[in-house]
Amino acid sequence: MSEKILLAHGSGSKLSHDLVEKILVPSLTNPILAQLDDAAVFPLSGRLAFTTDSYVVNPIFFPGGDIGRLAVCGTVNDLSTSGARPLYLSLALIIEEGLELDDLRRVIESVRNTAAEAGVQIVTGDTKVVNRGKADRLFINTAGIGLIQEGVDISGSHVRPGDKIILSGGIGEHGIAVMSRREGLEFKVPVVSDCAPLNRMVAGMLKASNNIHSLRDPTRGGLASTLSEFALQSGVGIIIEEGKIPVHDGVRGACELLGLDPLYIANEGKMVAAVAPEDAVAVLASMQGNRYGTQAALIGEVTAEHKGRVIMKTRIGASRIVDLPAGEILPRIC
Amino acid sequence: MSEKILLAHGSGSKLSHDLVEKILVPSLTNPILAQLDDAAVFPLSGRLAFTTDSYVVNPIFFPGGDIGRLAVCGTVNDLSTSGARPLYLSLALIIEEGLELDDLRRVIESVRNTAAEAGVQIVTGDTKVVNRGKADRLFINTAGIGLIQEGVDISGSHVRPGDKIILSGGIGEHGIAVMSRREGLEFKVPVVSDCAPLNRMVAGMLKASNNIHSLRDPTRGGLASTLSEFALQSGVGIIIEEGKIPVHDGVRGACELLGLDPLYIANEGKMVAAVAPEDAVAVLASMQGNRYGTQAALIGEVTAEHKGRVIMKTRIGASRIVDLPAGEILPRIC
Numbered sequence: 169m170s171e172k173i174l175l176a177h178g179s180g181s182k183l184s185h186d187l188v189e190k191i192l193v194p195s196l197t198n199p200i201l202a203q204l205d206d207a208a209v210f211p212l213s214g215r216l217a218f219t220t221d222s223y224v225v226n227p228i229f230f231p232g233g234d235i236g237r238l239a240v241c242g243t244v245n246d247l248s249t250s251g252a253r254p255l256y257l258s259l260a261l262i263i264e265e266g267l268e269l270d271d272l273r274r275v276i277e278s279v280r281n282t283a284a285e286a287g288v289q290i291v292t293g294d295t296k297v298v299n300r301g302k303a304d305r306l307f308i309n310t311a312g313i314g315l316i317q318e319g320v321d322i323s324g325s326h327v328r329p330g331d332k333i334i335l336s337g338g339i340g341e342h343g344i345a346v347m348s349r350r351e352g353l354e355f356k357v358p359v360v361s362d363c364a365p366l367n368r369m370v371a372g373m374l375k376a377s378n379n380i381h382s383l384r385d386p387t388r389g390g391l392a393s394t395l396s397e398f399a400l401q402s403g404v405g406i407i408i409e410e411g412k413i414p415v416h417d418g419v420r421g422a423c424e425l426l427g428l429d430p431l432y433i434a435n436e437g438k439m440v441a442a443v444a445p446e447d448a449v450a451v452l453a454s455m456q457g458n459r460y461g462t463q464a465a466l467i468g469e470v471t472a473e474h475k476g477r478v479i480m481k482t483r484i485g486a487s488r489i490v491d492l493p494a495g496e497i498l499p500r501i502c
Numbered sequence: 503m504s505e506k507i508l509l510a511h512g513s514g515s516k517l518s519h520d521l522v523e524k525i526l527v528p529s530l531t532n533p534i535l536a537q538l539d540d541a542a543v544f545p546l547s548g549r550l551a552f553t554t555d556s557y558v559v560n561p562i563f564f565p566g567g568d569i570g571r572l573a574v575c576g577t578v579n580d581l582s583t584s585g586a587r588p589l590y591l592s593l594a595l596i597i598e599e600g601l602e603l604d605d606l607r608r609v610i611e612s613v614r615n616t617a618a619e620a621g622v623q624i625v626t627g628d629t630k631v632v633n634r635g636k637a638d639r640l641f642i643n644t645a646g647i648g649l650i651q652e653g654v655d656i657s658g659s660h661v662r663p664g665d666k667i668i669l670s671g672g673i674g675e676h677g678i679a680v681m682s683r684r685e686g687l688e689f690k691v692p693v694v695s696d697c698a699p700l701n702r703m704v705a706g707m708l709k710a711s712n713n714i715h716s717l718r719d720p721t722r723g724g725l726a727s728t729l730s731e732f733a734l735q736s737g738v739g740i741i742i743e744e745g746k747i748p749v750h751d752g753v754r755g756a757c758e759l760l761g762l763d764p765l766y767i768a769n770e771g772k773m774v775a776a777v778a779p780e781d782a783v784a785v786l787a788s789m790q791g792n793r794y795g796t797q798a799a800l801i802g803e804v805t806a807e808h809k810g811r812v813i814m815k816t817r818i819g820a821s822r823i824v825d826l827p828a829g830e831i832l833p834r835i836c
Contacts, residue, residue, distance in 0.1 A: 311554055311594075
C-alpha cells in the first residue's frame, strides 16, 4: 500500500477497500462494524440522545491529544450533557490527498484507545479524499447515539434559580495547548490539552443526585459561552465568583502574555453542571472522586434576577457582565 | 449579518449563534431541533440502523441537485439499504471562510425540501468554519437513524444463488452531471443528476416481498462496485446482462466521448436489489410504480459458481469479468 493517501483511497476502488479493510476496520473492529453494510444495525430501546460534531483542529497532533481523541471525546461529552450513556459512534474522515498513512494510523489508533476508555463502539464510517489544497490534512466527523436512563431529564433550559454551578476543573487548557503548538509558542509552565471522555464522571454524578438540572461541556467560546447559553435558554441569571474558578498556572500565564481571557478559551475535558442546592455537595464530591474531576469546584449560583445574564464577581470585589464572545478568538481549536 | 461567512461564524460567538438561530434553525425547525441542546433527545425502540456520510462534491450546485440534497439523499438511501425507515438526521457543516451567505441559504433550503420529501427530521447539527484555502466552499456530513420493521433482515451478505438482481433505473447520471458542470462540458443530450431519496420506493418494495435479501445504492464506484461488494460479502457469483442495464442516451454519449464505462460511474438515486426469484416480478412492479423507479429492470441473477465475481454478458454475446475499479475515476462526485 502506498505510504501517502491518494485520491483513489476515497473512490470506492480497490484502494479504498484496502484502506477500510486493512487500516480502519482491524483497528476499530467490533461485530456491528464488521458487518460492513452501508448502515450499522443494532437493537436499542428507550429515550435516545443523538449528536454530531466535526473536528477541524489545527494541528492534528497537539500536547495532550490529537484530532482522533478529540473526535471521540467531543461526541461522548455532548451525549453525556443530556445525561445519556454513550454507546455507538460513527466516524467519517475527510482526508487531504498526500496525508501520510502513518499519521492516519496514529489518529485511528487514538480513536480506538479513546473509544475503549469511554466504553463506546465505532459502528459505521465513511472516508472521503479531496485534492491537495482542498482540505487541511484531516477533518473528522463523529455522530453518536446514547441511551438516557428513566427519570433523567437534563437540558440547558432546566437551570433554576437557587441552583449551584459546579465546574469540573481548570479552564482554558485545550485552547492554549493547541494554540501554543500551532504558533510555536513556549510558556514557562507547559499547558497540555484536557481532552478527555467525561461519560464515567457524569454517570457518577447521576448516581449521586436526581437533581442535576443542566450539564454542558464548555468547548468553543469557553465557560463564558456555556454559562451565557444556560442563562439565555433557561431565562435565569447566573452569578459566578472569579476567585473560585480553577485556572492552571500555565493557562493564566499564557493568557496574561497574550491578552486573552481564560473564560473564553475552549475546553475539551470539562463539564459545567447546574444542580439543586441540596445536592451540590454530593455531586461535587462525586466529581472530585473521578480522575477528570479532581479539581472540581463550586463556582457560583443561579438567581431569578439578571435574566439571561452572567455576572462575575471579580477578585477585587467588583462585578462585571460576562457576555457571549463577539467574534473569533482562536480559530480551529476543535 | 455579513454577506459572507467569517471565521467568527464558527466560534461559539454571537455571530455563530446568529447563524444557527437565524438561518439554520428557522429553516429546518422541528420540536427536537428547537431544544438547542448539545444532543437531540427522542424516544425510539426496536432494531435501529445508523449510518454516516460526508459530502465533498465539487461544484456544490450541479444539474439536478446540490450538496444539500445530496447529503440528505445519501444518508436516507444508506439507511434504506438496511430496510430501515429513515427518521432522524444530523447535519454538520464545514464551511470555508468567504462562502456567500446566499449560497449557504440555498443549500439549507435544499436540505429542508429534501428532508420534507423523504419525511425525515434534522434534529441536531454542528457548524465549523475554516480559513480560506483550507476547505473547498462547503463540506457536509449527515448521519442518520432509522427503524427496521420486525422480520426485515437485509444485508450485503445475504445474497443467495438463484436471486434475481434488480436495478431501479439508468446508471451513471449523477457522475456525468457533476463532471459536465465541473469541467464545463456540454453534451448533445444533457444529463441531470438522479439524486433522490429512495426510502418510499424501498418501503413499497418491502410491502411487496418478504424475500428481499440485499439492497445497496450504487454510489462511488458505480454499479460495478456494488455488485462486486455483494459477490464478495455473500460469497456468490453474479451474472448480469449488458443489454438489460438501462443507460440514458446522454450518459452513453458522454461515456463514449470520454472513454468512461457507465458501470463505474456514481449514482445517487438508484437502488440495486437481490430478491428471491419467486418475488422478483412483484418487487420489480412495485419499483416501477414509484416515481424514482419507472425504468427499473431485472438485469441479472446470482449463481453458486464464480464465487466473489461479477460476470457481464455483453451485447455481442461475450462474457467479461466486472471488477472493482482499480483507482480513482471521477474524484469528488459525492
